Amino acid sequence: SAVISQKPSRDICQRGTSLTIQCQVDSQVTMMFWYRQQPGQSLTLIATANQGSEATYESGFVIDKFPISRPNLTFSTLTVSNMSPEDSSIYLCSVTGGANVLTFGAGSRLTVL
Amino acid sequence: KQEVTQIPAALSVPEGENLVLNCSFTDSAIYNLQWFRQDPGKGLTSLLLIQSSQREQTSGRLNASLDKSSGRSTLYIAASQPGDSATYLCAGAPNTGNQFYFGTGTSLTVIP
Numbered sequence: 001s002a003v004i005s006q007k008p009s010r011d012i013c014q015r016g017t018s019l020t021i022q023c024q025v026d027s028q029v030t031m032m033f034w035y036r037q038q039p040g041q042s043l044t045l046i047a048t049a050n051q052g053s054e055a056t057y058e059s060g061f062v063i064d065k066f067p068i069s070r071p072n073l074t075f076s077t078l079t080v081s082n083m084s085p086e087d088s089s090i091y092l093c094s095v096t097g098g099a100n101v102l103t104f105g106a107g108s109r110l111t112v113l
Numbered sequence: 114k115q116e117v118t119q120i121p122a123a124l125s126v127p128e129g130e131n132l133v134l135n136c137s138f139t140d141s142a143i144y145n146l147q148w149f150r151q152d153p154g155k156g157l158t159s160l161l162l163i164q165s166s167q168r169e170q171t172s173g174r175l176n177a178s179l180d181k182s183s184g185r186s187t188l189y190i191a192a193s194q195p196g197d198s199a200t201y202l203c204a205g206a207p208n209t210g211n212q213f214y215f216g217t218g219t220s221l222t223v224i225p
Contacts, residue, residue, distance in 0.1 A: 001159075031211065034173065043157075043204075045213070045215075059114055092156075096211040099164065100148070102211070105156075106156050107156055
């Protein structure tokens with residue numbers, strides 16, 4: 001299965017700032033997925049990132065708040081903009097590899113003060 | 114929008130018991146279904162994947178099944194062990210687009 005690297009693994013940020021999370025995959029994939037896991041909660045899909053087109057956002061998530069880039073088939077970034085304490089979560093990048101298995105990176109734990 | 118419910122939300126059993134975790138989808142059109150475990154403060158570990166042409170999968174003491182007519186899946190854990198203590202999450206993809214939607218999770222504690 002694909003190996004996914006995320007950076008940063010964790011960060012503490014001030015309210016009102018923005019943070020960009022990077023996701024690197026060791027193989028070319030068509031779609032990459034960004035999830036959020038709030039404290040004590042399950043995973044919520046933020047958006048699907050396709051190479052060469054705009055990301056597709058799920059209900060409740062907007063591009064202005066979570067802009068996504070997908071410059072090539074192995075890399076994507078998610079930016080959390082104008083952060084508030086409610087954005088404190090783990091953000092996870094994922095792909096579906098061989099046999100449609102969904103694989104995750106280790107996640108980026110964000111704390112907003 | 115797909116809603117995924119897992120029952121029970123929490124479960125505590127003595128070691129050695131067999132147990133069943135349940136997962137249900139509001140939209141029964143599930144193409145692929147995957148079960149994960151998540152240990153506290155850790156990432157997700159994939160346990161089993163049921164693909165579109167399948168109805169169940171087995172791995173060791175774990176067996177997962179999917180009833181596509183009802184949109185329900187079960188994860189059966191045989192002879193539970195303390196090391197099985199974790200949160201179990203089901204996730205379903207409605208089509209070949211492979212956007213998986215996650216359930217609410219079941220927190221399992223196996224008591225030695």
